[in-house]
Amino acid sequence: MPDHICIRVDGVEHRVGAGTSVAAALWNAGVRAFRVSPSGAPRAPACGMGTCFECRVTIDGRPDTLSCQTPCREGMEVRTAHEA
Amino acid sequence: MTLDCDVVVVGAGIVGAACALRLAERGEAVVVVDRASPAGGATAAGMGHIVVMDGSEAQLDLTVSSRALWREHVGSMPDAVEYDPCGTLWIATDEEELATAEVKREVLRARGVEADLLTAAAVAEAEPGLCGGLAGGLRVPGDAVVYQPGATRWLLQRAVQAGAQLRPPVAVERVGDGRVALRDGTTLRARHVVVAAGGQTAALLETRALDDAIRPRKGHLAITSRAPGTCRHQLVELGYGRSAHGHAAESVAFNLQPRRTGQVLVGSSRQYGATDASVEPGVLGRMLRRAVALMPALAHLLIVRTWAGFRPATSDGLPLVGPLPHDPTVVLAAGHEGLGITTSMGTAALVEAIIHGAPSSVALAPFAPARAMAGGVGA
Numbered sequence: 244m245p246d247h248i249c250i251r252v253d254g255v256e257h258r259v260g261a262g263t264s265v266a267a268a269l270w271n272a273g274v275r276a277f278r279v280s281p282s283g284a285p286r287a288p289a290c291g292m293g294t295c296f297e298c299r300v301t302i303d304g305r306p307d308t309l310s311c312q313t314p315c316r317e318g319m320e321v322r323t324a325h326e327a
Numbered sequence: 328m329t330l331d332c333d334v335v336v337v338g339a340g341i342v343g344a345a346c347a348l349r350l351a352e353r354g355e356a357v358v359v360v361d362r363a364s365p366a367g368g369a370t371a372a373g374m375g376h377i378v379v380m381d382g383s384e385a386q387l388d389l390t391v392s393s394r395a396l397w398r399e400h401v402g403s404m405p406d407a408v409e410y411d412p413c414g415t416l417w418i419a420t421d422e423e424e425l426a427t428a429e430v431k432r433e434v435l436r437a438r439g440v441e442a443d444l445l446t447a448a449a450v451a452e453a454e455p456g457l458c459g460g461l462a463g464g465l466r467v468p469g470d471a472v473v474y475q476p477g478a479t480r481w482l483l484q485r486a487v488q489a490g491a492q493l494r495p496p497v498a499v500e501r502v503g504d505g506r507v508a509l510r511d512g513t514t515l516r517a518r519h520v521v522v523a524a525g526g527q528t529a530a531l532l533e534t535r536a537l538d539d540a541i542r543p544r545k546g547h548l549a550i551t552s553r554a555p556g557t558c559r560h561q562l563v564e565l566g567y568g569r570s571a572h573g574h575a576a577e578s579v580a581f582n583l584q585p586r587r588t589g590q591v592l593v594g595s596s597r598q599y600g601a602t603d604a605s606v607e608p609g610v611l612g613r614m615l616r617r618a619v620a621l622m623p624a625l626a627h628l629l630i631v632r633t634w635a636g637f638r639p640a641t642s643d644g645l646p647l648v649g650p651l652p653h654d655p656t657v658v659l660a661a662g663h664e665g666l667g668i669t670t671s672m673g674t675a676a677l678v679e680a681i682i683h684g685a686p687s688s689v690a691l692a693p694f695a696p697a698r699a700m701a702g703g704v705g706a
Contacts, residue, residue: 281553281587281588296629296631296632299552299629306552307552307628307629
Protein backbone atom coordinates (compact mmCIF):
# COMPACT_ATOMS: atom_id res chain seq x y z
CA MET A 244 0.00 0.00 0.00
CA PRO A 245 1.50 3.36 -1.02
CA ASP A 246 2.12 6.01 1.62
CA HIS A 247 0.31 8.69 -0.33
CA ILE A 248 -2.61 8.86 -2.76
CA CYS A 249 -4.03 11.65 -4.88
CA ILE A 250 -7.60 12.96 -4.76
CA ARG A 251 -9.18 15.95 -6.52
CA VAL A 252 -11.01 18.53 -4.43
CA ASP A 253 -13.17 20.91 -6.45
CA GLY A 254 -10.95 20.15 -9.43
CA VAL A 255 -7.65 20.68 -7.63
CA GLU A 256 -5.33 17.74 -7.01
CA HIS A 257 -4.26 17.03 -3.43
CA ARG A 258 -1.74 14.48 -2.12
CA VAL A 259 -2.94 12.91 1.12
CA GLY A 260 -1.67 10.19 3.42
CA ALA A 261 -3.11 6.75 2.78
CA GLY A 262 -5.93 5.97 5.21
CA THR A 263 -6.94 9.62 5.61
CA SER A 264 -10.69 10.24 5.76
CA VAL A 265 -12.08 12.61 3.17
CA ALA A 266 -13.13 14.96 5.99
CA ALA A 267 -9.56 15.13 7.33
CA ALA A 268 -8.14 15.58 3.84
CA LEU A 269 -10.51 18.48 3.16
CA TRP A 270 -9.80 20.11 6.48
CA ASN A 271 -6.03 19.80 5.93
CA ALA A 272 -6.52 21.32 2.49
CA GLY A 273 -8.06 24.38 4.10
CA VAL A 274 -11.70 23.66 3.24
CA ARG A 275 -14.01 25.23 5.82
CA ALA A 276 -17.32 25.22 3.89
CA PHE A 277 -17.97 21.53 3.27
CA ARG A 278 -21.59 22.36 2.48
CA VAL A 279 -23.98 25.28 3.00
CA SER A 280 -27.11 25.39 5.11
CA PRO A 281 -30.49 26.45 3.63
CA SER A 282 -29.74 30.01 4.82
CA GLY A 283 -26.38 29.97 3.04
CA ALA A 284 -24.21 29.51 6.13
CA PRO A 285 -21.03 27.43 5.72
CA ARG A 286 -20.99 24.03 7.43
CA ALA A 287 -18.07 21.84 8.45
CA PRO A 288 -17.69 18.64 10.52
CA ALA A 289 -18.73 18.90 14.15
CA CYS A 290 -18.53 15.30 15.36
CA GLY A 291 -16.23 13.38 13.06
CA MET A 292 -18.10 10.16 13.78
CA GLY A 293 -21.00 10.11 11.36
CA THR A 294 -23.63 11.60 13.63
CA CYS A 295 -23.89 15.31 12.88
CA PHE A 296 -24.22 15.07 9.08
CA GLU A 297 -22.49 18.44 8.70
CA CYS A 298 -19.56 17.03 6.69
CA ARG A 299 -21.62 16.03 3.65
CA VAL A 300 -19.96 16.49 0.25
CA THR A 301 -20.32 15.01 -3.21
CA ILE A 302 -17.91 12.12 -3.74
CA ASP A 303 -17.49 10.65 -7.23
CA GLY A 304 -20.82 12.18 -8.21
CA ARG A 305 -22.74 10.91 -5.20
CA PRO A 306 -24.25 13.82 -3.24
CA ASP A 307 -24.74 13.93 0.53
CA THR A 308 -21.90 11.52 1.30
CA LEU A 309 -20.48 11.65 4.82
CA SER A 310 -16.86 12.68 4.29
CA CYS A 311 -15.84 11.71 7.84
CA GLN A 312 -16.93 8.11 7.20
CA THR A 313 -15.29 7.81 3.77
CA PRO A 314 -11.60 6.95 3.38
CA CYS A 315 -9.74 8.63 0.52
CA ARG A 316 -9.15 6.47 -2.54
CA GLU A 317 -6.79 7.13 -5.42
CA GLY A 318 -8.36 9.38 -8.05
CA MET A 319 -11.39 10.28 -5.94
CA GLU A 320 -13.34 13.38 -7.09
CA VAL A 321 -14.69 15.48 -4.19
CA ARG A 322 -17.00 18.45 -4.60
CA THR A 323 -17.65 20.79 -1.67
CA ALA A 324 -19.92 23.80 -1.16
CA HIS A 325 -17.22 25.76 -3.02
CA GLU A 326 -18.68 24.39 -6.23
CA ALA A 327 -22.31 24.12 -5.09
CA MET B 328 -57.23 40.23 46.48
CA THR B 329 -55.03 41.84 43.86
CA LEU B 330 -54.68 39.96 40.61
CA ASP B 331 -51.34 39.79 38.80
CA CYS B 332 -53.10 39.61 35.44
CA ASP B 333 -56.36 38.60 33.83
CA VAL B 334 -55.21 35.24 32.42
CA VAL B 335 -52.16 33.06 33.00
CA VAL B 336 -51.48 30.69 30.12
CA VAL B 337 -49.52 27.64 31.28
CA GLY B 338 -47.66 26.23 28.32
CA ALA B 339 -45.80 28.01 25.51
CA GLY B 340 -46.48 25.40 22.86
CA ILE B 341 -48.53 26.25 19.83
CA VAL B 342 -51.85 25.88 21.66
CA GLY B 343 -50.79 28.15 24.54
CA ALA B 344 -49.32 30.64 22.07
CA ALA B 345 -52.53 30.80 20.04
CA CYS B 346 -54.61 31.23 23.22
CA ALA B 347 -52.29 33.95 24.54
CA LEU B 348 -52.51 35.86 21.26
CA ARG B 349 -56.27 35.64 21.01
CA LEU B 350 -56.81 36.74 24.61
CA ALA B 351 -54.22 39.52 24.43
CA GLU B 352 -55.81 40.87 21.27
CA ARG B 353 -59.10 40.86 23.13
CA GLY B 354 -57.53 43.21 25.68
CA GLU B 355 -56.80 40.73 28.47
CA ALA B 356 -53.60 41.13 30.51
CA VAL B 357 -51.95 37.79 29.73
CA VAL B 358 -48.89 36.12 31.27
CA VAL B 359 -47.42 33.02 29.59
CA VAL B 360 -45.34 30.57 31.64
CA ASP B 361 -43.57 27.38 30.60
CA ARG B 362 -40.97 25.15 32.22
CA ALA B 363 -38.86 25.31 29.06
CA SER B 364 -38.41 27.26 25.85
CA PRO B 365 -41.44 27.75 23.58
CA ALA B 366 -42.55 24.86 21.36
CA GLY B 367 -40.32 22.35 23.13
CA GLY B 368 -42.89 19.73 24.13
CA ALA B 369 -45.68 18.14 22.12
CA THR B 370 -45.43 20.94 19.55
CA ALA B 371 -41.97 19.74 18.53
CA ALA B 372 -42.96 16.07 18.64
CA GLY B 373 -45.29 16.12 15.66
CA MET B 374 -45.53 17.20 12.06
CA GLY B 375 -46.71 20.60 10.82
CA HIS B 376 -50.20 19.69 9.65
CA ILE B 377 -52.83 22.28 8.73
CA VAL B 378 -55.35 19.64 7.78
CA VAL B 379 -59.05 18.87 7.84
CA MET B 380 -59.70 15.57 9.64
CA ASP B 381 -63.05 13.77 9.81
CA GLY B 382 -62.53 11.26 12.61
CA SER B 383 -65.69 12.60 14.27
CA GLU B 384 -68.18 15.42 13.76
CA ALA B 385 -66.50 17.47 16.49
CA GLN B 386 -63.05 16.87 15.03
CA LEU B 387 -64.36 17.98 11.65
CA ASP B 388 -65.91 21.11 13.19
CA LEU B 389 -62.68 22.04 14.95
CA THR B 390 -60.31 21.31 12.06
CA VAL B 391 -62.47 23.09 9.45
CA SER B 392 -62.80 26.20 11.62
CA SER B 393 -59.11 26.08 12.56
CA ARG B 394 -57.94 25.75 8.98
CA ALA B 395 -60.08 28.77 8.05
CA LEU B 396 -58.44 30.76 10.86
CA TRP B 397 -54.96 29.80 9.63
CA ARG B 398 -55.89 30.83 6.12
CA GLU B 399 -56.81 34.32 7.32
CA HIS B 400 -53.07 34.83 7.88
CA VAL B 401 -51.89 33.73 4.44
CA GLY B 402 -49.71 36.51 3.11
CA SER B 403 -49.02 38.01 6.52
CA MET B 404 -47.08 35.12 8.10
CA PRO B 405 -43.30 35.65 8.15
CA ASP B 406 -41.00 33.29 6.24
CA ALA B 407 -40.01 31.58 9.49
CA VAL B 408 -43.49 30.01 9.69
CA GLU B 409 -42.76 28.26 6.37
CA TYR B 410 -46.46 28.12 5.52
CA ASP B 411 -46.74 25.96 2.42
CA PRO B 412 -50.18 25.66 0.80
CA CYS B 413 -49.20 22.28 -0.68
CA GLY B 414 -52.54 20.63 0.02
CA THR B 415 -53.01 17.08 1.23
CA LEU B 416 -53.08 14.10 -1.11
CA TRP B 417 -54.73 11.12 0.55
CA ILE B 418 -53.45 7.92 -1.05
CA ALA B 419 -55.76 4.96 -1.73
CA THR B 420 -53.73 1.77 -2.03
CA ASP B 421 -56.72 -0.40 -2.98
CA GLU B 422 -60.36 -0.24 -4.00
CA GLU B 423 -61.54 -0.34 -0.40
CA GLU B 424 -59.51 2.76 0.41
CA LEU B 425 -60.77 4.42 -2.75
CA ALA B 426 -64.31 3.87 -1.48
CA THR B 427 -63.18 5.51 1.78
CA ALA B 428 -61.86 8.43 -0.27
CA GLU B 429 -65.24 8.86 -1.97
CA VAL B 430 -67.03 8.96 1.37
CA LYS B 431 -64.44 11.41 2.69
CA ARG B 432 -64.92 13.66 -0.32
CA GLU B 433 -68.66 13.86 0.32
CA VAL B 434 -68.14 14.53 4.02
CA LEU B 435 -65.68 17.33 3.28
CA ARG B 436 -67.74 18.86 0.48
CA ALA B 437 -70.78 18.95 2.75
CA ARG B 438 -68.69 21.29 4.94
CA GLY B 439 -67.61 23.42 2.01
CA VAL B 440 -64.11 21.90 1.96
CA GLU B 441 -62.79 21.46 -1.57
CA ALA B 442 -61.75 17.86 -2.25
CA ASP B 443 -61.14 16.12 -5.59
CA LEU B 444 -60.93 12.42 -6.38
CA LEU B 445 -57.87 11.54 -8.45
CA THR B 446 -57.47 8.53 -10.69
CA ALA B 447 -54.38 6.38 -10.31
CA ALA B 448 -52.91 8.11 -13.37
CA ALA B 449 -53.62 11.55 -11.91
CA VAL B 450 -51.97 10.56 -8.62
CA ALA B 451 -48.89 9.38 -10.53
CA GLU B 452 -48.76 12.68 -12.40
CA ALA B 453 -49.22 14.72 -9.21
CA GLU B 454 -46.56 12.76 -7.30
CA PRO B 455 -44.17 10.96 -9.67
CA GLY B 456 -42.15 9.50 -6.78
CA LEU B 457 -45.01 7.32 -5.55
CA CYS B 458 -45.09 3.60 -6.29
CA GLY B 459 -47.21 2.11 -9.04
CA GLY B 460 -50.35 0.06 -8.50
CA LEU B 461 -52.20 2.63 -6.38
CA ALA B 462 -55.98 2.81 -6.69
CA GLY B 463 -56.22 6.61 -6.70
CA GLY B 464 -56.36 9.46 -4.25
CA LEU B 465 -58.21 12.39 -2.78
CA ARG B 466 -56.67 15.84 -3.05
CA VAL B 467 -57.61 18.48 -0.48
CA PRO B 468 -56.01 21.59 -1.96
CA GLY B 469 -56.80 23.93 0.94
CA ASP B 470 -54.64 22.02 3.41
CA ALA B 471 -51.12 23.23 4.19
CA VAL B 472 -48.04 22.56 6.28
CA VAL B 473 -46.05 24.86 8.53
CA TYR B 474 -42.78 24.64 10.45
CA GLN B 475 -44.47 24.56 13.82
CA PRO B 476 -41.65 25.94 16.01
CA GLY B 477 -41.53 28.96 13.69
CA ALA B 478 -45.30 29.25 13.79
CA THR B 479 -45.30 29.12 17.60
CA ARG B 480 -42.66 31.86 17.86
CA TRP B 481 -44.66 34.00 15.44
CA LEU B 482 -47.83 33.60 17.54
CA LEU B 483 -45.94 34.41 20.74
CA GLN B 484 -44.27 37.48 19.21
CA ARG B 485 -47.66 38.79 18.16
CA ALA B 486 -49.07 38.03 21.61
CA VAL B 487 -46.24 40.03 23.19
CA GLN B 488 -46.84 42.88 20.72
CA ALA B 489 -50.48 42.80 21.86
CA GLY B 490 -49.34 43.21 25.48
CA ALA B 491 -48.82 39.65 26.71
CA GLN B 492 -45.86 38.87 28.94
CA LEU B 493 -43.75 35.78 28.25
CA ARG B 494 -41.94 34.77 31.44
CA PRO B 495 -38.44 33.24 31.33
CA PRO B 496 -38.63 29.44 31.70
CA VAL B 497 -39.87 28.40 35.12
CA ALA B 498 -41.52 25.17 36.21
CA VAL B 499 -45.17 25.28 37.23
CA GLU B 500 -45.98 23.31 40.37
CA ARG B 501 -49.72 23.60 40.83
CA VAL B 502 -52.73 25.26 39.23
CA GLY B 503 -56.10 25.93 40.85
CA ASP B 504 -58.52 28.51 42.23
CA GLY B 505 -57.13 31.29 40.07
CA ARG B 506 -53.55 30.64 41.17
CA VAL B 507 -50.44 29.35 39.48
CA ALA B 508 -47.68 28.28 41.89
CA LEU B 509 -44.24 28.46 40.32
CA ARG B 510 -41.18 26.52 41.42
CA ASP B 511 -39.31 29.75 42.09
CA GLY B 512 -41.70 30.30 44.99
CA THR B 513 -43.92 32.92 43.44
CA THR B 514 -47.64 32.53 42.93
CA LEU B 515 -49.46 34.28 40.10
CA ARG B 516 -53.08 35.21 40.68
CA ALA B 517 -55.45 35.62 37.77
CA ARG B 518 -59.14 35.53 36.93
CA HIS B 519 -58.53 32.52 34.67
CA VAL B 520 -55.72 30.05 34.13
CA VAL B 521 -55.53 28.37 30.74
CA VAL B 522 -53.64 25.09 31.04
CA ALA B 523 -52.14 24.20 27.67
CA ALA B 524 -49.42 21.93 29.02
CA GLY B 525 -50.05 18.90 26.81
CA GLY B 526 -49.22 15.66 28.58
CA GLN B 527 -48.18 17.49 31.77
CA THR B 528 -51.60 19.11 32.19
CA ALA B 529 -53.26 16.65 34.57
CA ALA B 530 -50.28 16.55 36.92
CA LEU B 531 -50.55 20.31 37.51
CA LEU B 532 -54.17 20.16 38.67
CA GLU B 533 -55.40 19.74 42.22
CA THR B 534 -57.85 17.05 41.12
CA ARG B 535 -56.54 13.59 40.28
CA ALA B 536 -59.65 12.80 38.23
CA LEU B 537 -57.94 13.63 34.94
CA ASP B 538 -54.73 11.71 35.55
CA ASP B 539 -55.63 9.04 32.97
CA ALA B 540 -57.39 11.36 30.54
CA ILE B 541 -54.30 12.33 28.54
CA ARG B 542 -51.88 9.53 27.69
CA PRO B 543 -48.44 10.10 26.22
CA ARG B 544 -48.33 8.55 22.76
CA LYS B 545 -44.86 8.22 21.36
CA GLY B 546 -44.15 9.10 17.76
CA HIS B 547 -41.04 8.81 15.59
CA LEU B 548 -40.06 11.17 12.79
CA ALA B 549 -37.24 11.36 10.26
CA ILE B 550 -36.09 14.05 7.85
CA THR B 551 -34.18 13.64 4.62
CA SER B 552 -31.47 15.64 2.93
CA ARG B 553 -32.58 18.33 0.47
CA ALA B 554 -34.14 16.97 -2.71
CA PRO B 555 -36.67 19.54 -4.00
CA GLY B 556 -39.62 18.12 -5.89
CA THR B 557 -39.48 14.66 -4.31
CA CYS B 558 -42.74 15.29 -2.50
CA ARG B 559 -45.12 18.03 -3.65
CA HIS B 560 -48.11 17.59 -1.36
CA GLN B 561 -48.56 16.45 2.16
CA LEU B 562 -49.02 12.74 1.47
CA VAL B 563 -51.07 10.52 3.76
CA GLU B 564 -52.34 7.01 3.26
CA LEU B 565 -56.07 6.61 3.79
CA GLY B 566 -55.23 3.81 6.19
CA TYR B 567 -53.79 6.59 8.42
CA GLY B 568 -57.18 7.04 10.04
CA ARG B 569 -57.13 3.45 11.29
CA SER B 570 -53.72 4.11 12.80
CA ALA B 571 -54.46 7.57 14.17
CA HIS B 572 -57.79 6.72 15.71
CA GLY B 573 -57.27 3.10 16.55
CA HIS B 574 -55.78 2.15 19.88
CA ALA B 575 -53.30 -0.51 18.93
CA ALA B 576 -50.23 -0.52 21.15
CA GLU B 577 -48.06 0.30 18.14
CA SER B 578 -48.76 1.30 14.57
CA VAL B 579 -47.07 3.00 11.65
CA ALA B 580 -48.61 4.86 8.71
CA PHE B 581 -47.37 6.64 5.61
CA ASN B 582 -47.25 10.40 6.07
CA LEU B 583 -44.84 12.72 4.26
CA GLN B 584 -44.55 16.48 4.32
CA PRO B 585 -42.46 18.59 1.95
CA ARG B 586 -40.31 21.20 3.65
CA ARG B 587 -39.47 24.49 2.03
CA THR B 588 -35.80 23.47 2.03
CA GLY B 589 -36.61 20.55 -0.29
CA GLN B 590 -36.28 18.10 2.60
CA VAL B 591 -38.99 15.51 3.22
CA LEU B 592 -40.35 15.05 6.74
CA VAL B 593 -41.20 11.37 7.14
CA GLY B 594 -43.78 9.97 9.57
CA SER B 595 -45.48 8.42 11.29
CA SER B 596 -45.56 6.03 14.21
CA ARG B 597 -47.75 5.78 17.30
CA GLN B 598 -47.03 3.88 20.47
CA TYR B 599 -48.63 3.67 23.87
CA GLY B 600 -46.66 2.55 26.87
CA ALA B 601 -43.25 3.95 25.95
CA THR B 602 -41.60 5.89 28.74
CA ASP B 603 -38.61 7.57 27.12
CA ALA B 604 -38.15 9.52 23.92
CA SER B 605 -35.23 7.54 22.55
CA VAL B 606 -35.37 6.45 18.92
CA GLU B 607 -36.28 2.75 18.66
CA PRO B 608 -34.71 1.13 15.60
CA GLY B 609 -37.50 -1.44 15.23
CA VAL B 610 -40.31 1.13 15.14
CA LEU B 611 -38.29 3.58 13.07
CA GLY B 612 -37.45 0.81 10.62
CA ARG B 613 -41.09 -0.18 10.18
CA MET B 614 -42.06 3.46 9.67
CA LEU B 615 -39.34 4.03 7.07
CA ARG B 616 -40.10 0.77 5.25
CA ARG B 617 -43.74 1.83 4.96
CA ALA B 618 -42.62 5.21 3.59
CA VAL B 619 -40.26 3.69 1.03
CA ALA B 620 -42.86 1.09 0.00
CA LEU B 621 -45.26 3.84 -1.04
CA MET B 622 -42.61 6.32 -2.23
CA PRO B 623 -39.63 4.34 -3.60
CA ALA B 624 -37.90 7.63 -4.53
CA LEU B 625 -37.17 8.12 -0.82
CA ALA B 626 -34.76 5.19 -0.83
CA HIS B 627 -32.22 7.34 -2.71
CA LEU B 628 -32.22 10.09 -0.07
CA LEU B 629 -30.17 10.37 3.08
CA ILE B 630 -31.99 10.47 6.42
CA VAL B 631 -30.15 13.27 8.22
CA ARG B 632 -32.06 13.29 11.52
CA THR B 633 -34.35 10.94 13.41
CA TRP B 634 -36.13 11.72 16.65
CA ALA B 635 -39.09 10.75 18.78
CA GLY B 636 -41.41 12.58 21.12
CA PHE B 637 -44.71 12.32 22.92
CA ARG B 638 -48.08 13.57 21.69
CA PRO B 639 -50.83 13.97 24.30
CA ALA B 640 -53.64 11.58 23.33
CA THR B 641 -57.19 11.34 24.65
CA SER B 642 -59.37 8.25 24.36
CA ASP B 643 -61.87 9.89 21.95
CA GLY B 644 -59.32 11.75 19.83
CA LEU B 645 -60.63 15.16 20.88
CA PRO B 646 -58.74 17.68 23.01
CA LEU B 647 -59.93 18.68 26.47
CA VAL B 648 -61.03 22.28 26.06
CA GLY B 649 -63.15 23.89 28.74
CA PRO B 650 -63.39 24.78 32.42
CA LEU B 651 -62.94 22.28 35.21
CA PRO B 652 -66.45 21.54 36.56
CA HIS B 653 -65.40 22.14 40.17
CA ASP B 654 -63.08 25.10 39.46
CA PRO B 655 -64.14 27.27 36.51
CA THR B 656 -61.12 29.54 36.99
CA VAL B 657 -59.11 26.75 35.36
CA VAL B 658 -59.71 26.29 31.63
CA LEU B 659 -58.01 23.33 29.96
CA ALA B 660 -56.67 23.41 26.41
CA ALA B 661 -54.73 20.18 26.12
CA GLY B 662 -54.73 16.69 24.64
CA HIS B 663 -54.55 17.60 20.94
CA GLU B 664 -52.31 14.65 20.05
CA GLY B 665 -50.97 15.13 16.51
CA LEU B 666 -53.57 17.70 15.47
CA GLY B 667 -52.55 20.54 17.74
CA ILE B 668 -50.84 22.53 15.02
CA THR B 669 -54.07 22.69 13.04
CA THR B 670 -56.41 23.00 15.99
CA SER B 671 -54.40 25.52 18.02
CA MET B 672 -56.32 28.27 16.23
CA GLY B 673 -59.77 26.81 16.81
CA THR B 674 -58.89 25.93 20.40
CA ALA B 675 -57.96 29.55 21.07
CA ALA B 676 -61.34 30.63 19.69
CA LEU B 677 -63.09 28.13 21.99
CA VAL B 678 -61.09 29.34 24.99
CA GLU B 679 -61.96 32.95 24.21
CA ALA B 680 -65.66 32.04 23.93
CA ILE B 681 -65.50 30.15 27.25
CA ILE B 682 -63.73 32.92 29.14
CA HIS B 683 -65.99 35.65 27.79
CA GLY B 684 -69.19 33.61 27.78
CA ALA B 685 -69.46 34.48 24.12
CA PRO B 686 -71.13 32.36 21.45
CA SER B 687 -68.89 29.89 19.65
CA SER B 688 -69.33 28.76 16.07
CA VAL B 689 -67.99 25.34 17.14
CA ALA B 690 -70.04 23.41 19.70
CA LEU B 691 -68.24 23.40 23.07
CA ALA B 692 -69.82 20.30 24.61
CA PRO B 693 -67.79 17.58 22.80
CA PHE B 694 -64.57 19.10 24.16
CA ALA B 695 -65.67 19.54 27.78
CA PRO B 696 -63.10 18.04 30.20
CA ALA B 697 -65.89 16.56 32.32
CA ARG B 698 -66.32 13.74 29.79
CA ALA B 699 -62.86 12.44 30.58
CA MET B 700 -62.99 12.68 34.39
CA ALA B 701 -62.69 9.51 36.42
CA GLY B 702 -65.73 8.99 38.63
CA GLY B 703 -67.81 11.48 36.65
CA VAL B 704 -68.22 15.22 36.89
CA GLY B 705 -66.85 16.84 40.01
CA ALA B 706 -64.96 13.78 41.23
